[in-house]
Amino acid sequence: MEFWAFLASLMGVFAFFQSLINIVFPPDLRFASAKLLYRLCHCFSSSCYFDITEIDGVNTNELYNAVQIYLSGSASVAASRLSVSRPLNSSAFTFGLASNDRLVDTFRGATATWEHVVTQRQSQAFSWRPLPDEKRGFTLMIKKKDKPLILQAYLQHIMDTATLLRRSNEERLLYTNSRGGAMDSRVHPWDSVPFKHPSTFKTLAMDQIKKEAIMADLKDFAEREVFYQRTGRAWKRGYLLYGPPGTGKSSMIAAMANYLNYDVYDLELTEVQTNSELRKLLMKTTSKSIIVIEDIDCSINLTNRSSGWKKAMPLYDSTFGSDDANAGKTITLSGLLNFADGLWSCCGNERIFVFTTNHIEKLDPALLRSGRMDMHICMSYCSYEALKTLMQNYLSPEDVEPEHEGGNAELLKELEEVINGVDITPADVSEILIKNRRRKKHEAMAELLEVLKNRAKNKGRGGSLKAFEKENGEEEQEKRALGSPKEGKEAANRCNGKNEE
């Protein structure tokens, strides 16, 4: 009984104080005073907080991704509750901090507490820019006294560690631009899968001098951040790969990516509607990546910027009005050049642009002009040197050594003589070797020789690539190897092994 009387009097006191607060602080004032109280507490608090959200305005926040990777390393040992995932096609498990869970990290004696904050986004009735359903972010809490000492260095340490972790996992990604597929394609315009192309410079069949020049160029690019900064140049490089189908242009891109450990962005230009869309895609690529536009002559008409070219371009045929009327509504050559070369191309660092084409003669001179693409690389028909690489790949290394016991020397000599007069792509040679791989090695080589001889007989061509190379001497060869910019038609003729008209 006494207990109930006590409880009743306690509730009476509570009600009295509540009505007193209501009288002294009207609702407006109450909110303001709560805010004031919060600020006061904050002033006297010894901690400070930083929010790192997944989406920063329109851009994906690179720091958020870096924190996620960085914490995934320590999360697996330190956190009590983890999210574990295995991305599609990936070979590794990824640990992450579960929603609203915490993890304590230390850096140079200072303590940093991380919290992964995931909240539901309020449903959007209509939006020009649909956002994901969940709002994700990390909150970093550190002591105020540590702020000047560690903040800059700690965040940089996170970025560097995340890069290292990603590279050591060798989980590089192949991105492609999605359209209409994903609901949030405006926020995440790139879809990605792990990049696992096995092509390397070792397996790539081409002339050794050319190959080494390209590798040296790539290495030089990747190692010369200071040079680019000192000379005021954007840290990017452009390569134009041209040549007949099946000569290894795509394989070369994969070899480049594997050599430098870069991600690959395969840009499908026909999926991009406007120049501004192109710019946005570019903004959402990461550093240390290769941005590829394959078959550039087919993706967009780049022969001429005058009105004549539109007729030839089914993609734009009906949609085009006057240039002015359509400015900004369609993708144009100048938009593409800005993408690869203009101010926008510099958002981000250490990026390589690669364009490929089977028809260099169709490209606008603006795209070929000196300095636009740093290197023009002709991928041409199979030379004897390239043939040897392919035989090493598909047969065995010893088979291409003439002095090898059991001797394929005769066959090799004949192959060398015949291939000089035949235009055969590495893709065709690969096919023949794959088809015959179950047979004895010398039988596979004999089969290849047979095919080459037949081709030489049927074609009876004089102006093969090799003949052309011999005619034009070493100097010309070298220029072509490094691809000094030149008119497209001229370059195409050389690459196709024809004499200039």
Ligand SMILES: Nc1ncnc2c1ncn2[C@@H]1O[C@H](COP(=O)(O)OP(=O)(O)OP(=O)(O)O)[C@@H](O)[C@H]1O
């Ligand atoms: N230079 C090469 N070295 C090694 N393999 C090659 C080479 N060229 C072609 N191949 C083989 O032929 C296949 C097709 O080559 P690839 O796709 O790289 O040619 P491409 O030049 O990109 O052709 P396209 O112009 O049709 O896109 C590859 O899978 C590879 O096995």
Ligand SMILES: [Mg+2]
């Ligand atoms: Mg290709």
